[in-house]
Amino acid sequence: MKCIKMFSLCLTVLLSLCTLSHGADAKIFNIGTLFPMTGPQAYYGRVMSRGAQMGCDHVNADGGVEGYKLKLVISDFKNVDVMLALSAMQKMILIDKVGCVLTSFSAINLGVQPICAEKHVLMINGGAYSPKLAEKPYLYSTKVSQNQMVPPMLRHFWDMGIRRLGIIHIADPAGEVPVETLVKPMWTEMGGTIVAAEPHQPGLTDYSSYLSRIKEGKPDAVYDISTGQDQAFIVKGAREIGLNIPMTVPDWNDDFQAIAGKTSENVYVPGDHFNLESSDASARRFIDGYKAKWKELPDIFAANYYDAVYNMLPELIRRVVKKGANPANGAELEKAIWENPAFKTIYGGEIKINRDGSSNKPIAIFKIVDGKKTVIKQVVSE
Secondary structure (H helix, E strand, O other): OHHHHHHHHHHHHHHHHHHHHHHHHOOEEEEEEOEOOOOOOHHHHHHHHHHHHHHHHHHHHOOOEOOEEEEEEOOEOOOOOHHHHHHHHHHHHHOOOOOEEEEOOHHHHHHHHHHHHHHOOEEEEOOOOOHHHOOOOOEEEOOOOHHHHHHHHHHHHHHOOOOEEEEEEEOOHHHHHHHHHHHHHHHHHHOOEEEEEEEEOOOOOOOHHHHHHHHHOOOOEEEEEOOOOHHHHHHHHHHHOOOOOOEEOOOOOHHHHHHHHHHHOOEEEEEEOOOOOOOOHHHHHHHHHHHHHHOOOOOHHHHHHHHHHHHHHHHHHHHHHHOOOOOOOHHHHHHHHOOOOEEEOOOOOEEEEOOOOOEEOOEEEEEEEOOEEEEEEEEOOO
16 A cells, blocks of 8 residues: 555656646747758758757847747758658657748658648748749748749850750759759740750769760750759869869859869859848848857858748747747648748848748859859849
8 A cells, every 4th residue: 555655646746747847848949950960961951950059049048939948959861861851750740849840952841741731830941942842831941942043044144155055953853843844944945955964863972974975965054953062073073074164053162162172163053142241230140140159151051040040930939929829830830921921031121931932032143253152143033
């Protein structure tokens, strides 16, 4: 009998502790993340998570939002492993009770979107750019898509006198869809010629076989839609076989520059235009704070995830709480977007979320000059 009473007492104490723990955690707002923290794409995971974490730090330093403190739940999908991402997503839904997840990479977004829609988890993508991400319930992007980047880049090539175009792209939706639905039809309609289109597997360092076939077609320029370090190795490989012509890639950073070195000259990069020289107070807080903490300047990916956590998500939480609803419910967060789809942004002014899940924000065409991205043209987001 004493043992039973002792067990009952211990159980009561345990339940009390659990209740206290739950009460202590009730004002923690968990934000899920799906980033490549290890493997060949780890650069992205590093800068994305740092941007998001700084957003949390700044919100929490400001007192939180509606009584909530923000906390990141970091999940690593390594080398774009969709099954690993799905497992992590299920864990974050069941254990961490996330109502919002920060996502990246097109294959990962498309892989987890059905379960997020089913379980009502809002997705904010700040890194992937496939056109296939549009018109997906619960999925919203603060990264401009290829639908917005390809047209101005092709028009710029045309204005340069380029008429014969070679294409190399990653063999997944991030590359296949924009090539087939944008690059090929638009270039042909403009009157240009596609001399070759080479799909490739990700994660290689030698692309000479693909590039040699493109070279045989005698292109005036090469349009590359790849991801990660592949872009740098493709640029370097092109120069090594004598393709010293204009090339365009989706993004560029210091890690890629270290691989490509001087071969990066005459490379063009269309994309989000985050001004590191901005005088805006919120932008300066982010830029200066990021540099002080991480000893490097932030790139567009760090900026996009900071924006999502510091500007967009807190505003959605405020709107949901004001209605008396639960901000951990992704369905409520999604509905709150349409109260006013314009949000403050460190890019300057406001970022507007479109009904298809894309966003309008500043875009520029950059050229690599002496190893640095240099703005040569600012364009309006389409």
